[in-house]
Amino acid sequence: MGDIAQIYEEARRAGIDLELLDSNLALPVKERWRLHDEAVNLAEALRGGLISHNAKSHPTAGTAR
Amino acid sequence: MQNLTRLLERLAEAGVDFVIVGGFAAVTHGSSYLTRDVDICAVLTPQNVARLRQALADWNPRHRMTPQKLSFLDYPAGDQPLKNLYLETDAGVVDILSSVLGVGDFERLKSTADQVEVDGRTYAVMSLRDLVQAKEALGREKDLLTAKELRAIAAKRGERL
Numbered sequence: 001m002g003d004i005a006q007i008y009e010e011a012r013r014a015g016i017d018l019e020l021l022d023s024n025l026a027l028p029v030k031e032r033w034r035l036h037d038e039a040v041n042l043a044e045a046l047r048g049g050l051i052s053h054n055a056k057s058h059p060t061a062g063t064a065r
Numbered sequence: 066m067q068n069l070t071r072l073l074e075r076l077a078e079a080g081v082d083f084v085i086v087g088g089f090a091a092v093t094h095g096s097s098y099l100t101r102d103v104d105i106c107a108v109l110t111p112q113n114v115a116r117l118r119q120a121l122a123d124w125n126p127r128h129r130m131t132p133q134k135l136s137f138l139d140y141p142a143g144d145q146p147l148k149n150l151y152l153e154t155d156a157g158v159v160d161i162l163s164s165v166l167g168v169g170d171f172e173r174l175k176s177t178a179d180q181v182e183v184d185g186r187t188y189a190v191m192s193l194r195d196l197v198q199a200k201e202a203l204g205r206e207k208d209l210l211t212a213k214e215l216r217a218i219a220a221k222r223g224e225r226l
Binding site for chain 2: 003004007010011021022029032033040041044
């Protein structure tokens with residue numbers, strides 16, 4: 001029992017969200033895979049949007065006047 | 066758009082014999098970390114390579130570590146022995162490894178892999194114990210963090226590692 005408490009404590013101290021793990025573990029594997037792919041694609045879309053936004057807001061030195 | 070799930074389905078449909086390893090194995094076990102590629106362990110026999118080519122043919126598979134991004138469909142030709150393949154495709158990045166640091170080769174991984182069923186297909190997934198061992202052997206900060214998360218998952222599942 002002490003081992004488990006220590007494992008949880010180390011995870012918490014490392015910033016791991018144990019409640020999120022409970023949510024993940026409650027899902028079937030197919031759903032874990034689907035949510036993961038969705039999250040990666042969302043992150044990519046946001047990254048692309050940010051790059052595009054930054055390019056418009058902060059033109060490079062060569063093109064700025 | 067990335068679709069690692071579809072990538073794995075394709076490989077299974079083509080009859081490639083593989084074990085899911087790395088970050089996507091961690092996701093399968095319940096990890097909340099994201100990964101941008103799928104790593105599998107497989108023996109790169111000429112038959113397995115032919116199956117990989119068949120599976121990935123219409124997703125423009127290319128060798129991501131080569132400057133010219135050589136097509137996997139053309140290179141390497143013949144029965145050239147291969148150890149690892151690092152590919153990018155239109156569905157995402159897939160790395161095919163002959164062994165995993167700190168654990169062992171395909172046969173070793175397969176012998177202890179978990180069998181997971183998704184949509185009627187059975188996938189071999191690196192066991193939690195092996196995954197923790199591999200992450201700790203890598204020793205990078207992000208891998209050690211994942212190892213801590215995987216240990217917590219094992220504890221929640223009542224498994225002792």
